[in-house]
Amino acid sequence: MPSPTYRLGVPADAYEIAVMSRYLIEVGLRGWSWPPDRVAKAIKARETCVLAAEVRPHLVGFAIMEFGDTSAHLSLFAVKPSHQRCGVGRHMIHWLEESALTAGIAAINLELRVNNFGARTFYRMLGYKEVNYIPGYYRGVETAVRMTRDIRRAIPSAIGEKRGK
Numbered sequence: 001m002p003s004p005t006y007r008l009g010v011p012a013d014a015y016e017i018a019v020m021s022r023y024l025i026e027v028g029l030r031g032w033s034w035p036p037d038r039v040a041k042a043i044k045a046r047e048t049c050v051l052a053a054e055v056r057p058h059l060v061g062f063a064i065m066e067f068g069d070t071s072a073h074l075s076l077f078a079v080k081p082s083h084q085r086c087g088v089g090r091h092m093i094h095w096l097e098e099s100a101l102t103a104g105i106a107a108i109n110l111e112l113r114v115n116n117f118g119a120r121t122f123y124r125m126l127g128y129k130e131v132n133y134i135p136g137y138y139r140g141v142e143t144a145v146r147m148t149r150d151i152r153r154a155i156p157s158a159i160g161e162k163r164g165k
């Protein structure tokens, strides 16, 4: 399977990302909270990073992360089933964490559906901690689990490694 290339999202990606969000993240929920026009706005927004993983001519994964002053919020994140368990998700999270560190961000927060056990395992494996449950977070009916990672912990060890410590 060809390896994806990783790049910033462009307006032409909005429809494909929106469709993936509907069928991979919001599956079974009423409505469509990230239709193409909302994704297109996120792609253009200065404080939002949209990352695309592409195996031409299609996207195989994407992430939408909003940057605040000291924390960032991972709003949407998915990899197509055909490319799952190949390291694409892990690569995108590392890319986002590097960008956030460079921007002076201390922590990344996210919410996901409580019954999404695969993704909960994925985030835990990458160092994210479950901090609380939010009943009714999704359309007033489904509980979310909030997860967070203090990415600053990565800095001292990275510096130490460079100095050979």
Ligand SMILES: CC(C)(COP(=O)(O)OP(=O)(O)OC[C@H]1O[C@@H](n2cnc3c(N)ncnc32)[C@H](O)[C@@H]1OP(=O)(O)O)[C@@H](O)C(=O)NCCC(=O)NCCS
Pocket: 024, 025, 075, 076, 077, 078, 079, 080, 083, 084, 085, 086, 087, 088, 089, 090, 091, 111, 112, 113, 116, 117, 118, 119, 121, 122, 123, 125
């Ligand atoms: C969660 C998701 C993004 C993971 O992406 P991915 O590219 O498959 O993840 P990776 O291949 O980088 O996985 C890295 C590690 O995470 C863990 N992991 C990933 N998916 C897992 C799953 N379904 N069950 C258990 N562990 C999992 C494994 O330890 C895996 O390493 P391994 O394959 O060597 O065992 C992907 O399954 C997905 O898009 N799911 C649907 C949408 C979604 O749930 N989005 C997140 C919530 S918004």
